[in-house]
Amino acid sequence: MDVLLLHGLLLLPLAALLLYRCSPHFQYLCKVAFFNCWIVAMATLLSPFAAFRGRSVDNMKLLRAALLPLKRFYGIRMRVRGAEQLQLQGPFVIVCNHQASLDLMGMVEVIPERCVPIAKRELLYLGTVGWACWLSGIIFIDRHRRDTAIEVISHTASTMRHENLRVWVFPEGTRNPGKSMLPFKRGAFHLAVQAQVPIVPIVISPYWDFFSSKEKRFTSGTCTIRVLPRVETRGLSPKDVPELTESVRQAMAEALAEMSMSDHEDQATEQSLLGLGDNRGRPQGQGDTARNGK
Numbered sequence: 001m002d003v004l005l006l007h008g009l010l011l012l013p014l015a016a017l018l019l020y021r022c023s024p025h026f027q028y029l030c031k032v033a034f035f036n037c038w039i040v041a042m043a044t045l046l047s048p049f050a051a052f053r054g055r056s057v058d059n060m061k062l063l064r065a066a067l068l069p070l071k072r073f074y075g076i077r078m079r080v081r082g083a084e085q086l087q088l089q090g091p092f093v094i095v096c097n098h099q100a101s102l103d104l105m106g107m108v109e110v111i112p113e114r115c116v117p118i119a120k121r122e123l124l125y126l127g128t129v130g131w132a133c134w135l136s137g138i139i140f141i142d143r144h145r146r147d148t149a150i151e152v153i154s155h156t157a158s159t160m161r162h163e164n165l166r167v168w169v170f171p172e173g174t175r176n177p178g179k180s181m182l183p184f185k186r187g188a189f190h191l192a193v194q195a196q197v198p199i200v201p202i203v204i205s206p207y208w209d210f211f212s213s214k215e216k217r218f219t220s221g222t223c224t225i226r227v228l229p230r231v232e233t234r235g236l237s238p239k240d241v242p243e244l245t246e247s248v249r250q251a252m253a254e255a256l257a258e259m260s261m262s263d264h265e266d267q268a269t270e271q272s273l274l275g276l277g278d279n280r281g282r283p284q285g286q287g288d289t290a291r292n293g294k
């Protein structure tokens with residue numbers, strides 16, 4: 001009986017390993033579980049240190065350091081284009097597309113000093129994760145109560161100017177794994193206009209090559225982050241916000257469309273250079289299936 005139990009215990013990890021190797025779905029589940037566990041573990045370990053400082057944007061450095069290694073675990077290569085656009089003195093608002101929780105990996109890759117994200121209030125209730133977010137100065141809004149959300153944003157506008165604070169907003173307001181961006185919420189643009197600070201749009205390339213929560217697929221791959229030229233808001237007033245929102249969204253949508261194309265081309269070139277496959281002269285679609293089927 002004991003021998004049987006021992007064998008069982010030895011076989012269990014082996015079976016799990018085999019399953020991991022053979023089943024992309026199981027691999028996906030493990031990788032996503034690890035992502036969440038890592039965040040909970042880091043928040044639990046680091047919050048006590050962050051608490052020494054109290055609630056402070058300086059704790060964003062800890063948060064960043066805690067999340068930076070994730071890309072290595074997953075074999076995701078991050079390429080940043082246009083990082084020099086972030087070399088700005090003074091406050092500004094970053095707007096970025098939002099595909100999945102994985103965006104945190106891209107965010108920590110480029111987030112400048114003294115920059116905090118705006119997040120949904122629900123994150124506050126995630127135990128130590130909520131505590132870590134609060135200690136890092138993350139700004140919480142209640143998406144179901146527009147008035148209070150707008151109040152928080154107005155308050156943020158004056159804090160930005162007084163404390164040289166940068167703010168990161170996902171203007172789609174929710175995760176969107178689709179191929180195009182959702183309509184933008186206007187809060188980020190009201191914020192920039194109220195504070196009279198520039199807007200820096202950031203576009204993270206689509207994850208389809210290596211990640212899809214719908215298809216339960218999570219492999220290694222390359223992600224490109226493009227920082228677009230800043231948009232000035234000096235002299236603009238609230239009545240200009242709808243047009244401002246649309247023009248920024250348009251620029252980001254164009255960049256996203258371009259990146260979905262060129263990302264594929266880059267990888268095809270890399271593959272043929274490495275002799276991994278020759279995609280030349282083949283329609284883009286076929287190359288895709290070949291790669292995704294790997």
Ligand SMILES: CCCCCCCC/C=C\CCCCCCCC(=O)SCCNC(=O)CCNC(=O)[C@H](O)C(C)(C)COP(=O)(O)OP(=O)(O)OC[C@H]1O[C@@H](n2cnc3c(N)ncnc32)[C@H](O)[C@@H]1OP(=O)(O)O
Binds near residue numbers: 046119132142149153
């Ligand atoms: C110590 C270290 C340890 C380390 C451990 C690691 C732990 C790490 C874990 C985690 C890291 C953190 C991760 C953060 C990431 C989280 C991401 C998210 O949560 S994304 C969801 C929240 N984001 C948003 O929702 C966007 C912001 N939202 C908005 O801007 C909306 O506009 C909002 C909520 C203010 C209102 O939303 P509406 O749905 O009502 O839609 P609208 O169309 O935008 O607004 C309606 C009307 O209100 C006006 N309006 C909006 N904002 C205004 C304003 N500020 N002032 C005046 N009017 C405003 C608009 O102009 C519009 O009016 P007219 O149609 O133009 O007449």
Ligand SMILES: CCCCCCCC/C=C\CCCCCCCC(=O)OC[C@@H](O)COP(=O)(O)O
Binds near residue numbers: 036101126129176
């Ligand atoms: C002792 C502590 C125990 C607490 C256990 C709680 C488990 C928490 C598990 C994982 C924490 C991962 C937090 C990742 C934060 C990701 C930020 C994010 O991307 O939020 C989604 C939000 O933008 C849009 O939300 P919706 O698409 O509208 O929904």
